[in-house]
Amino acid sequence: MSRIKLATIWLDGCSGCHMSLLDIDEAILAVAEKADIVYGPLVDAQAFPEGVDVTLVEGAVSSREDLNNVRMVRARSRIVVALGDCAVTGNVPAMRNSIPAAKLLHRIYVEGSQTNARVPNQGVPPLLPQARPVHDFIKVDYHLPGCPPKPALILGLLTELLNGRAATLPVVKFG
Numbered sequence: 001m002s003r004i005k006l007a008t009i010w011l012d013g014c015s016g017c018h019m020s021l022l023d024i025d026e027a028i029l030a031v032a033e034k035a036d037i038v039y040g041p042l043v044d045a046q047a048f049p050e051g052v053d054v055t056l057v058e059g060a061v062s063s064r065e066d067l068n069n070v071r072m073v074r075a076r077s078r079i080v081v082a083l084g085d086c087a088v089t090g091n092v093p094a095m096r097n098s099i100p101a102a103k104l105l106h107r108i109y110v111e112g113s114q115t116n117a118r119v120p121n122q123g124v125p126p127l128l129p130q131a132r133p134v135h136d137f138i139k140v141d142y143h144l145p146g147c148p149p150k151p152a153l154i155l156g157l158l159t160e161l162l163n164g165r166a167a168t169l170p171v172v173k174f175g
């Protein structure tokens with residue numbers, strides 16, 4: 001069996017889901033026997049490659065940059081996993097959703113600033129009107145809830161997928 005190409009990506013999240021992935025501890029060695037991590041904050045890859053087998057997506061889709069990234073992930077990945085409650089439901093990033101984005105930015109960068117009070121237009125990707133779960137924008141193959149998901153659940157999912165098996169509950173498969 002050829003080695004699996006595994007990627008991870010971090011949208012609007014706190015990195016806690018990636019920390020939980022690292023918390024599988026020495027089991028990461030078993031993952032490394034089956035898979036090459038080809039993209040993500042855990043490796044020094046410059047670009048998301050074509051032909052990825054499994055991608056774990058942390059975080060909600062909150063900005064135009066997130067949207068471009070998640071669409072690229074879908075186009076280049078055979079299996080996409082929404083990793084954690086922010087990716088699955090919007091969770092913490094979605095707490096802003098009742099406030100119009102322009103009003104929110106003004107409150108933070110203008111009303112809340114002592115100096116240089118202006119909404120930045122460089123270096124900050126434009127916000128979408130709301131922070132939304134990943135499946136609102138692309139087809140998601142597996143949803144792994146939790147804030148963050150327990151390491152044992154992440155390992156269980158990876159073990160199934162890296163061995164070419166469809167995962168079963170408690171991971172929820174849509175479609």
Ligand code: SF4
Pocket residue numbers: 012013014015016017058059083084085086087091092146147148149
């Ligand atoms: S689900 Fe929880 S741990 Fe994961 S990115 Fe969101 S807030 Fe952080």
